[in-house]
Amino acid sequence: MTNKKVLVTGGAGFIGSWLCKHLNDNDYHTIILDDLSFGKKNNLNILDDYTFIKGSILNDNDLDKIPWNNITQVYHLAALGDVHDSLDNPKKYMAVNANGTHNILEKCREFKIPFLMTSTCMVYGLHAQYEDATTNGISEAHNTLPVSPYGASKLAAEQIAISYHYSYQSTIKIARPFNTYGPHQASNNKEGGVIPIFLEKSINGEDLKIFGDGTQNRDFLYVKDCANFLYQYMNTKDTPLILNAGSGKTISIINLAHKIKSNNQIILQEHPHPQSEIMVLKCNSDLAKSNLNWSPQYTLDQGLLENKQWIKEQQND
Numbered sequence: 400m401t402n403k404k405v406l407v408t409g410g411a412g413f414i415g416s417w418l419c420k421h422l423n424d425n426d427y428h429t430i431i432l433d434d435l436s437f438g439k440k441n442n443l444n445i446l447d448d449y450t451f452i453k454g455s456i457l458n459d460n461d462l463d464k465i466p467w468n469n470i471t472q473v474y475h476l477a478a479l480g481d482v483h484d485s486l487d488n489p490k491k492y493m494a495v496n497a498n499g500t501h502n503i504l505e506k507c508r509e510f511k512i513p514f515l516m517t518s519t520c521m522v523y524g525l526h527a528q529y530e531d532a533t534t535n536g537i538s539e540a541h542n543t544l545p546v547s548p549y550g551a552s553k554l555a556a557e558q559i560a561i562s563y564h565y566s567y568q569s570t571i572k573i574a575r576p577f578n579t580y581g582p583h584q585a586s587n588n589k590e591g592g593v594i595p596i597f598l599e600k601s602i603n604g605e606d607l608k609i610f611g612d613g614t615q616n617r618d619f620l621y622v623k624d625c626a627n628f629l630y631q632y633m634n635t636k637d638t639p640l641i642l643n644a645g646s647g648k649t650i651s652i653i654n655l656a657h658k659i660k661s662n663n664q665i666i667l668q669e670h671p672h673p674q675s676e677i678m679v680l681k682c683n684s685d686l687a688k689s690n691l692n693w694s695p696q697y698t699l700d701q702g703l704l705e706n707k708q709w710i711k712e713q714q715n716d
């Protein structure tokens with residue numbers, strides 16, 4: 400076992416589990432703190448060098464179970480991440496995403512540990528629809544204007560982290576991945592999981608349902624590219640406080656459905672929260688490219704193929 404130990408909060412979740420795999424492959428032992436509210440123990444089957452602690456970032460007793468003195472880096476991914484659910488339950492999003500982040504930041508300050516959090520492209524909100532952002536992609540220089548409690552709670556977390564950088568000289572890195580997809584992503588109608596939802600329905604011969612008219616455009620990032628981005632960001636010195644990660648290419652949800660479907664019907668249905676829909680999210684990752692020498696390795700077609708094969712393997716198990 401290596402003596403390079405890092406903490407990954409939310410490590411039993413979708414992105415967290417692939418990040419832990421990337422860390423194991425690079426000789427890091429991962430300590431995972433996850434309350435399993437959305438993560439799954441099964442997601443840890445891809446790992447070979449980890450310690451799992453079931454607990455919440457909101458609970459001091461759980462935080463005391465972590466060997467902070469032995470940890471060299473903290474990747475903070477634990478969060479609630481469903482835009483629609485956040486409109487119905489804003490209070491719990493503020494608690495977990497803002498206050499929970501603050502709890503982890505406090506530990507990093509006390510033990511002088513570098514802190515990286517996964518924020519989200521949803522902090523840009525309406526600014527992502529401005530003309531230069533839809534053509535060149537939205538860069539970190541653009542303003543933020545979240546249109547959901549989810550986006551607002553992540554922006555609040557970012558702001559607390561930035562204040563720790565200036566107040567206490569804490570090492571802070573804020574990653575803003577765009578829509579990430581791949582194996583381990585929930586397909587239980589969570590908005591972020593549109594690709595696994597469509598893939599599963601396509602395989603099972605069910606209808607592909609779309610909220611609204613399907614003209615909303617998204618920039619999809621394969622989860623292994625996202626994990627590599629987080630790793631590179633953490634391990635590169637003198638990086639900007641905030642970095643975007645995305646493919647720089649967009650596809651409309653209706654075209655995505657046509658790409659994935661076989662003999663399925665596509666059904667347009669009423670949007671439950673049209674006021675919080677962002678019509679275009681296109682990433683400009685130039686800063687990540689120049690600072691980390693990072694760019695995504697997977698095309699959408701390659702990612703879809705790998706994700707589909709994985710879903711089929713799960714169904715055959």
Ligand SMILES: NC(=O)c1ccc[n+]([C@@H]2O[C@H](COP(=O)([O-])OP(=O)(O)OC[C@H]3O[C@@H](n4cnc5c(N)ncnc54)[C@H](O)[C@@H]3O)[C@@H](O)[C@H]2O)c1
Nearest residue numbers: 409412413414433434435436437438455456477478517579
């Ligand atoms: N999936 C995306 O497209 C996407 C895009 C940008 C940013 N993000 C961010 O990446 C991170 C991971 O998202 P994901 O898509 O893997 O979602 P996920 O739900 O699979 O992972 C989040 C994990 O956090 C855990 N968690 C939730 N509340 C907790 C608490 N109080 N204490 C401890 N653990 C808790 C969950 O059980 C889950 O395992 C989140 O911070 C999310 O905001 C996701």
